[in-house]
Amino acid sequence: MRFNRATALTAAVLLATSLGLSACSSSDSADADIVTTNGGEPQNPLVPTNTNENMGGRVVDRLFAGLKYYDGKGVAHDEMAESIKTTDRKTYTITIKPDWKFTDGSTVTAKSFVDAWNYGALGTNGQLQSYAFTPIVGFDEVSAEKPTTQTMSGLKVVDDRTFTVELKSPSIDFETELGYAPFYPLPDAAFKDMKAFGENPIGNGPYKFQTWEHNVKIDLTPNPDYKGGRAPKNKGLRFVMYQSFDTAYSDLQAGNLDTLDTIPDSALTSYKKDLGDRAILEPSAQNQHIGVQANVPHFGGEEGLLRRRAISMAINRQQICDTIFNGTKIPARDFTSSTLPGFNGNLPGSEVLKYNPEEAKKIWAQADAISPWSGRYEIAYNSDGGHQAWIEAVANSIKNTLGIDAVGAPYPTFKNIRDLVNQKTIGKAFRYGWQGDYPTMLQFLTSQYYSYSETNNVDYKSPEFDHLLDAALAAPTLEESYKIVAQAQALLIKDMADIPVIDYLAAAGRSDKVKKADLAWNGLFDFENIEK
Numbered sequence: 001m002r003f004n005r006a007t008a009l010t011a012a013v014l015l016a017t018s019l020g021l022s023a024c025s026s027s028d029s030a031d032a033d034i035v036t037t038n039g040g041e042p043q044n045p046l047v048p049t050n051t052n053e054n055m056g057g058r059v060v061d062r063l064f065a066g067l068k069y070y071d072g073k074g075v076a077h078d079e080m081a082e083s084i085k086t087t088d089r090k091t092y093t094i095t096i097k098p099d100w101k102f103t104d105g106s107t108v109t110a111k112s113f114v115d116a117w118n119y120g121a122l123g124t125n126g127q128l129q130s131y132a133f134t135p136i137v138g139f140d141e142v143s144a145e146k147p148t149t150q151t152m153s154g155l156k157v158v159d160d161r162t163f164t165v166e167l168k169s170p171s172i173d174f175e176t177e178l179g180y181a182p183f184y185p186l187p188d189a190a191f192k193d194m195k196a197f198g199e200n201p202i203g204n205g206p207y208k209f210q211t212w213e214h215n216v217k218i219d220l221t222p223n224p225d226y227k228g229g230r231a232p233k234n235k236g237l238r239f240v241m242y243q244s245f246d247t248a249y250s251d252l253q254a255g256n257l258d259t260l261d262t263i264p265d266s267a268l269t270s271y272k273k274d275l276g277d278r279a280i281l282e283p284s285a286q287n288q289h290i291g292v293q294a295n296v297p298h299f300g301g302e303e304g305l306l307r308r309r310a311i312s313m314a315i316n317r318q319q320i321c322d323t324i325f326n327g328t329k330i331p332a333r334d335f336t337s338s339t340l341p342g343f344n345g346n347l348p349g350s351e352v353l354k355y356n357p358e359e360a361k362k363i364w365a366q367a368d369a370i371s372p373w374s375g376r377y378e379i380a381y382n383s384d385g386g387h388q389a390w391i392e393a394v395a396n397s398i399k400n401t402l403g404i405d406a407v408g409a410p411y412p413t414f415k416n417i418r419d420l421v422n423q424k425t426i427g428k429a430f431r432y433g434w435q436g437d438y439p440t441m442l443q444f445l446t447s448q449y450y451s452y453s454e455t456n457n458v459d460y461k462s463p464e465f466d467h468l469l470d471a472a473l474a475a476p477t478l479e480e481s482y483k484i485v486a487q488a489q490a491l492l493i494k495d496m497a498d499i500p501v502i503d504y505l506a507a508a509g510r511s512d513k514v515k516k517a518d519l520a521w522n523g524l525f526d527f528e529n530i531e532k
Contacts, residue, residue, distance in 0.1 A: 035530045037259040039239025043415045045198020048181040049120030049127040063203035068179030074439035074521030079228045089170040095162045102187040103208040110163040112185035118151045131453035132182035137166045171473045173442050180437045206230040230528045245386045259517045263507040265389045268326040275509045284506035284523030285337040285436035291458040291498040292429040306367035308496040313360035314401035324390045328507045332500035336444040342482035349493040357401045378409040380430040436522045460497040
């Protein structure tokens with residue numbers, strides 16, 4: 001899903017404001033039994049099809065239940081689905097479980113899913129996660145700038161508990177994908193005023209919405225009517241918004257914050273000693289890249305390709321992982337994550353992801369022959385995400401290798417950058433990360449690099465790449481799909497769509513008030529299973 005604010009990923013977004021906020025203590029009052037965890041101000045109201053960053057996503061995923069859910073290991077299980085039947089992986093008949101309610105008391109029906117999916121796909125609704133519906137027959141007509149119809153012809157309600165889905169071509173990912181947020185159902189109340197709904201969402205998941213104090217906290221309480229496999233083992237969640245991870249870490253040590261999913265750079269050498277058996281280090285499906293849009297001077301066409309390749313080879317990834325992250329990150333070897341099934345760390349052309357200062361200088365000179373370099377190379381990053389140290393290290397590596405003026409460019413919040421990137425007015429390079437929504441390489445690639453994806457933030461457009469992704473989705477076996485994904489990634493490397501920098505080992509911690517808190521496959525806590 002999701003652009004992460006702080007996958008330092010993932011990815012992976014903690015809100016920095018001018019309010020000087022500190023944490024709300026978990027022991028101040030009757031709230032002592034509620035689990036407090038780090039969070040951040042969501043970019044948008046909490047509508048599943050319009051939430052594509054992890055600060056909103058971590059809340060949305062608690063409030064809604066889909067046809068599937070992912071356990072802590074990333075394995076998909078039926079949630080609202082009673083059955084999902086297909087003989088060709090192209091036409092599906094889906095039956096949902098009976099007597100499941102939204103928190104307003106209304107019943108979840110097949111129509112609740114179909115209406116939500118059609119809303120997410122409709123072009124005039126401008127939903128950031130609309131690309132998820134691309135495989136469904138009729139999406140092209142619905143998603144157009146001027147839609148010729150309002151609903152996808154590939155979705156049909158059969159009865160209150162049954163609906164059918166027809167895909168354009170077979171998909172090896174589709175059934176796994178059905179636990180992903182854009183595929184959540186919505187109640188009828190949502191369609192009366194979607195923005196207002198997003199400020200006070202009505203879900204069907206393991207928690208129900210209580211309050212959202214903007215820039216301060218979001219409170220959720222267990223949903224007593226939830227019938228799925230993620231029943232909370234705690235009495236509620238409070239997502240607390242911090243100005244910095246250093247403040248959050250201090251609160252964690254003091255027992256004023258129960259869980260923290262990102263240890264700040266300043267504590268990476270000491271957190272294991274500080275926290276003892278409460279320190280957590282786990283592989284995570286999260287990454288960090290540096291992107292640049294084609295409208296930035298010197299980064300369009302052949303010149304831009306050469307400059308991206310030179311910059312990639314000017315970055316000493318291993319040194320940054322060792323010195324900045326104290327071994328809690330590893331150099332990126334592809335455009336997905338090394339933890340995902342089918343990962344190949346030796347893709348054709350991947351030497352461009354290795355530090356090679358002499359080759360970097362040579363390629364930079366070739367770009368200068370097209371158009372001499374001028375100006376400053378800036379990398380935008382959000383100050384509220386713990387990114388300053390590694391972005392400055394990247395900039396220094398580029399500066400020292402290529403002899404150009406390269407600097408980090410701080411922005412106050414993750415939302416500031418996301419808004420400018422989405423509007424294509426950022427005007428400089430920018431750091432961004434992805435945190436997996438479901439555990440497949442295709443989820444990373446289709447979301448970020450399909451020509452028509454709303455979350456393709458680097459303007460990468462390649463019919464050949466699109467065709468390869470289509471073929472990987474239609475492959476008869478996972479092994480064949482992995483081979484085609486490798487071909488697609490080799491093309492991304494050849495075109496240098498963006499610059500992969502690091503993959504994540506998630507460094508996290510829990511307070512001494514918490515009995516159990518495990519990280520899930522994507523680097524976030526397994527929130528429902530946190531126990532105090």
